[in-house]
Amino acid sequence: MKLFGKKTVWLKVLTASLVMSLVAAACAAQTETADQALQIANSANSAAAAAQAAADAAAAEARSVQAGAAEMQAAIDVAQAAAILAQSTAEDNEAAVAEAQADLDAANSALADATVAAEKAQMEASAATEEAAAAQERAQAAEMEAEEAAQRAEDAEARAAEAERTAAGTQEIKLAILSDCEGAFGAFHEQDIAGVATAFAEYAGATITNRSKPTDGFTGASVAGVPINLVGIGCADDTAEAAIRETRNLMENLGADIMIGPLSGDESIAVANYAKDHLNQTFINGTAGAQDTTLTVRAPNFFRFNGDGAQWNAGLGDIAKNTLGWETAAVIGDDYSFAWTSMAGFIAEFCAAGGDVISRVFPPLNETNYSGFVEQLPDPDEVDGYFWAVGGAGLIPALKAFEDAKGPVDGSQHIGNLFWGTPGQFEQLGGRVDGAYVGGFGIAGDLKTANANRHMEIITRHFDEIPFGGNPAPASDAHGSGFFLNYHNAAWGLIQALEAVNGDLSNNHEKLRIELSQVVLDGAFGEIRLDENRQAIQDQFVQRIYTDDEGNLAIRTVAFIPAVDQTFGGTFDGDPTPSRDYPACEERDIDWIGNARTVVDGIIQ
Amino acid sequence: MNLTRIAEIFTGKARPGVSGTDYSQRTKRLVAVFFVVLLVMGLLQAFTPGPFRHFFVDFVLTQSLILGIAASSLIFLSAYGGMISLAQVLMYGMCGFVVGNSVTTLGSKGLKLGLNPWVGVVIGVVVTTFVGFVLGVISSRSSGLYYLMITLSFGVIGTYFFGQVTQLSGFGGVNQVRPPGYIGEPDSATNPERMFYTTLVVAVIVYLLLRYVSRTPFGLTLQGVRDDPVRMNSLGYNVAMHRVWAFTLSAFVASLAGVLYVWEWRSISPTTINLFGIIDLLVIAVIGGILMLEGAWLGAFVFVALENYVRDVLLLNNWIGEDRFRTLVGAVVLVLVLACPDGLVGLRRIRFAIPMSIVGGVVWGTAGGVVIGSGGAISGIIVGAVAGIGFAGLLNLVKEFDWANSMAGSLGKYRLKVSAPRTD
Structure with a gap:
């Protein structure tokens, strides 16, 4: 133990030195910038000196021009004297000649003087010009140097900024998506990824790689100038183990900062627990609906922008008891956390309204032969109705097994959870389910808003x-x-939060977390906000299957319950969590019973 | 190609070194080298970034060592006792569940006893070893295929037991299992290698323990029981009791793997020990070599690395995603079983296999490393080596198969059957 203790100190020293070197690097970047400025100042000085030299040269030039003029004047004087001398000689005036001769001599000597002066001035001027040229050259060189220095300064500044961003971890944001490509919900894989991809294409400027295959991903997304790269799409199979294995690959191997997912109940409990141990990363639920995930685990970095299985079923129990007139019901659902939560919502509300649940049957998830489980259900004449929380690939085999054992399915004697209403799934149910009510998914496809x-x-x-x-x-x-909607909302909420913090992931995503918990989505089917456990409070819809004019199965929204929270009107507190025998069937007070608003032709009344 | 040998292996009749060459000395040295390489990798990982990324050591190598320990318990039984047990996955899973139920305080499922992690380990190992003893007694009088079936049923019963008894787990499993303090929290960057070293030390101890046991009078008697139970019985040995103790010992070893598994994953669910898990462990043993202890870790590494880098296999990555992992592993097992029934540890006995596998591994691994990166290199080495082994097997097949004679022979037989049916 002592060895390990020492080692900890050792590693602390290492970490400290790392941090110090980071700080030093930042300082160096700053110092570099100062150096560059000094250099710029220097080069400005030399430019000024060059200008001075040029001015000097110009002055010397002026002086030389002046000297040239004096020389010319002297030459004129000489010429005049010579002319006068010539005239005097011509007039043969000896005295005049002598005077003119003297004048000429004087003029000549003046000319010689002037010439010497002019030559001197000329030399001075040329020297000055040369100096000026040299100064000019120096100035040019200095200017170039200054430019280079400015460039370097810019680079250094950019590096410093990048170093700062790196320190904050936001030079790019690595995003991963976790969904199921195998198992009971493998069929929804493309819908899940499409949900995320559309959000990034719509709100973060991403380009979809393949408009017919969402799993090919997207490129070019960025928020507040920070690029967002999709580093991987995880493929789980609704088991906790595969979800953790894929999550570890995405987060630890591919190094993602943020993950959107997972899909299914048990997976989400495992991932939320994983999140609790990895507070430097952020997790946003895909579409998993187990209650434990947020109400019990409560990881500070796990967010869920969708309701849980119980929330989604708000309104169903009321309809079963008060619209369909069921006094007793039997429930059958997959033996795992999501289906337990889904059933909990129905049971709590049905019993609150005065109904009685007389049988609960739990086939394992991914069961293929449901006959033994269906046999455990009471016969259709022994019970008023059945509630189904069998999902994904098991739903159709389970219904077929029911038909084999108990006779034809009568739609009005059955209520299904969300799987009965999910596109791709409900079409397979066939005409037998005409008239059945279906639990919500936070969605109302026929809503006209x-x-x-x-x-x-x-x-x-x-x-x-x-x-x-x-x-x-x-x-x-x-x-x-x-499935599409929830993955979409998860990505949309993330983008909104990233925008609000300018893509800043510093300090273990602290700002992002604060912002994420405050996001309010003006969602397609109502507003979504998060509670103190980072769990969505969401509007819910009850739907019903009917046969349309063309004889095809279709879905109609029939009831609306606004802002359902995870405690389900105060029924649940996270301990115990829904399981086979919880909640018990007892009368409770749930305030939306009898108060659900009806929806007619896609318009909330 | 030796179909008889494959049959022998799966009915527990084969034994190591049947061809008369004792290659265990050399293998021992290789294993020592293997463990030293792992040690160095761990050191490199602790002090460098880059190719020795935390994921490779923290997860791939650690997980390989854990599964290797579990597989070594299976191989111990099959190599020295002639018993191929499919209950080993249940043994390590059971220990995981017991530890999980004992130590967790949070999470939503399980007993949440909140005991000290070390107390949890003791309870887990003792309970699992005891259950191993009981199951060993039940299965001790069967052998061969029946032994395979009875242990398989233990495994499946175990999966459903933990799935259905929601007080202990339920299908969602037990979460938030805390390892002892010295291993530390996963999000503190100060000690990512401690779990790896712990696992490495346990793996080495298990390897030495099982080797030692196989050389004790008990181990030698066990090998006698494997080769001829009737004769051993008539010599006065209690055959059934030897099988029971061997099974109990293997349950103990598997329970250590279970402890390490929950420490590493911090959760365990029945899906870990379902039929897929059972087959996975058998596949690991077959890849490594079901008759040599050393094969356990080799097979586990190949399996875990393929599982994690399957999306990075060069040339295959366009049509093999993680959802096709089992396809790839199935192909690997098929190639190995056909070309080299003794698994990777028996490679030396197959002509051309070692050079071919090196060539294949280097070529595919280098190309993968250049094009894709470290994941491509690792998966490329494995896939390339297996392809090389397969090619070597094919060469041997072509060489050994006397096409003309066998064709004529079978035709002759056919004609014989048609024209001259036996009358006697």
């Missing part, structure tokens, strides 16, 4: 096709998909 229309525009603007389960499907189908 400006935001809902805008959501559709965003999807079709960036994608032509969003495949489902490996088969091509038109992008517009994703409009009704909560």
